[in-house]
Amino acid sequence: MELEGILQFFENKTILVTGTTGFLAKVFVEKILRVQPNVKRFSLLVRASNNQAATQRFREEVIKKDIFRILRNNLGANLESFIFERVTPISGDISYENFGIKDSILIEEMWKDIDIVLNSAATTNFDERYDVALGINTYGALHVLNFAKKCIKLKVLLHVSTPYVSSEKGGNILESPLRMEDTPKGTSRLVINAEKEVVEEYLGRLRVQGATNEEITSTMKDLGIKRAKLYGWPNTYVYTKALGEMLLEQFHQNLPLAIVRPTMVTSTYKEPFSGWIEGARTIDGVITAFGKGRLKSFLGHPNSILDVIPADMVVNSIIMAMVTHANKSSQIIFHVGSSLRNPMKLPSLSDLISLYFTQNPWIDRNGKSIKVSKLIVFSNIATFQAYMAIRYKLPLKVLWLANLMLCQYYREIRINLNRKVRVVMRMVDLYKPYAFFTGSFDDSNTENLRVAIRESDVDVNLFYFDPRCIDWEDYIMNTHIPGLTKYSMKP
Ligand SMILES: NC(=O)c1ccc[n+]([C@@H]2O[C@H](COP(=O)([O-])OP(=O)(O)OC[C@H]3O[C@@H](n4cnc5c(N)ncnc54)[C@H](OP(=O)(O)O)[C@@H]3O)[C@@H](O)[C@H]2O)c1
Structure with a gap:
């Protein structure tokens, strides 16, 4: 593996990034701007009605965030001019071919200039509408690939996925590509275009029935889970991400394609400072709900391994994957997590949270x-379930009597309680693959990157992503939860 100058690799390069208003891509953009100010240009795709609105969103939702604190401190009033000399926000949506960009001159320029593509856009909602998730996580990935193929100078396309695309398998899960015939259940034949037709058929039927938006959303959410389970995936998110990977695997041809699959991404370990995070996904949803007194219990196997990895380590591995896979006409997959090298057990995390x-x-x-x-x-x-029944249904005897008396007030309480139980059970179902995960994600390809860094004269302190250095107790208590309470928990 050749590793001449990581920083030089980005010098004078044009980088297209999708998903910049999201958590991970912000960490990437900030890092490159900070360590390689001689990058030629960032073309940042932002969902907005036009380029001006995209710029406005970028200003409000990206530059103003605390992640830019170090650059802000260094550059003071010059921060905006420094950034806009290097960054062009572009209005676009990956669920459309060419991102729905109508300006043909702009598209031609992009195809001529772009060297590197990072696809970080996704819907990360586990319980997303099937039509939406299929449009973004599956066909969106294909649209980014098709766009990248037209970029005449392209060195590498890096797509961010998740290792949970391998579904609920235990044991040592390899960094293997997903092929159409590889459904986890292996029973039903999966044809992605047929899934699109299923969605259209459902939507058509709902329209004929005059369904409300709420009914359409609820039916589409249920359809996503139903199709995911039919093939063996636990939720709509990982299922549609898996389908996206399958399309990339099938159609990438000779394009240099690197897929980075981070596990559960948590707050920054070190850079630009420790503890920066946005949003509260997977375990963070549990941590914040517990802290607010809304959640008292959870479901998980005592031997479960919670595979988490700080966002800055993910970004460093993305950078390394781009550099090392540039100009290679093949596909490579990198698992970026901690379960193999430095596993954290569920009971230790629950003790630390408490x-x-x-x-x-x-x-x-x-x-x-x-x-x-x-x-x-x-x-x-x-x-x-027994606990939930006791917690929420104890007053049922009283309510039963109230029901007999046709007392509307008590009925409403009971309906609300039942709904609460249903919501909790749905959440448990969605999170089950994480809370009961006892396997580990093999990361041989990622380990090769670490070895390459150690054996080269690259500054290991600038491109660290070895989870072995993390002291979980210290990180959770002094970095991650303080970061989460500061940035993600709103009163
Ligand atoms: N965070 C994690 O724990 C984790 C773990 C494993 C893998 N990943 C993967 O890492 C990537 C980044 O995740 P994240 O945590 O940064 O997600 P995030 O915070 O939810 O951000 C998602 C980004 O995608 C954009 N997006 C959604 N649909 C789009 C569309 N149709 N066209 C263009 N942009 C669109 C969103 O834009 P809007 O602001 O307009 O919605 C947002 O900028 C994703 O691919 C995700 O699957 C994340």
């Missing part, structure tokens, strides 16, 4: 300090 919020209680919007007791982790669905 300890953190006991020592640092969350203060709600009324200034009230939220007291928490230890997070209970149930190891199987039956005990969890």
Whole structure:
């Protein structure tokens, strides 16, 4: 593996990035601007009505974020001019061919200039509408590939995926490509275009029936889960991401394609400073709900490994993957996580979460300090359901009497409680693959990158992504949860 100058690789290059208003791509853009100011141009695709609105979104949702604090401190009032000399926000949507860009001169210029493409756009909602998730995570990936193929100077397309595309398999999961015939269940034949037709058929039927938007959304969400489960994936998100990878694998031909599959991405470990995060996905949803006193228990196997990885390490591995796979007419996959090299067990995380919020209680919007007791982790669905039934259904005897008396007030309470139980059980179902994951993600390709860095004269302190250096207790208590409470937990 040749590793002459990582920084030189980005010098005078034009980079197309999708998903810049999202969490991960912001960390990437900030890092390149900070360490390689001689990048030629960033073309940043932003969903907006026009380029001006895209620029406005970029200004509000990207530059103003704390992640730019170091650059802001260094450049002061010159920050905006420094950024806009190097960055062009472009209005576009990956669910359309050519991102729906109508300006043919702009498109021609992009095809002529772009050297590197990072596709970080996705819908990361596990319970997304099937039509939306298929449009973005599956066909969106194909549209980015088709666009990249027309870029005459293209060195590499880097697509961000997730290792959970391998579904609920245990053991050591390899960095293998996904092929159409590789559905986890292996029983039903998967044809992606036929899935599009299923969606259109459902939408057509709903329209004829005069369904409301709410009914369409709910039917489309259920359809996503149903199709995912039919083939063996646990939720619409990982299923449609898997289909996206399959399309890339099938159609990339000779294009240099690197797929980075980070596990659960958490707050920055070190750069630009520790603890920056945006949003609260997967385990962070559990942490924030627990801190706010809304969640007292969760479901998970005592031996589950929670594979988390800080965002700056993911970005460093993306950078390294771009550099090392440039101009190679093949596909390569990198698992970027911690389960193999430095696994963190679910019980240790639940203990740390409980300890953190006991020592640092969350203060709600009324200034009230939220007291928490230890997070209970149930190891199987039956005990969890029993607990939920006790927690929410104890007053049923009273409600039964109230029902007999046709008391509307009590009925409403009961309907609400049942709905709450249903919502919790749906969440449990969606998160089950993470909370019951006992395998590990093999990361041989990523380890090769680490070895290459160690053996070269590249500054390891600038491009670190070795999870072995993480002390989980210290990171969770002093970096991650403080970051989460600062940036993602709103009163
Ligand atoms: N965060 C994690 O824990 C994690 C773990 C594994 C893999 N990943 C993958 O990493 C990538 C980045 O994730 P993230 O956490 O940064 O996600 P995120 O914060 O939810 O950001 C998603 C980004 O995609 C954009 N986007 C969505 N649909 C689009 C469309 N049709 N056209 C153009 N842009 C669109 C969003 O734009 P809007 O602002 O307009 O919505 C947003 O900028 C994704 O591919 C995700 O699957 C993330």
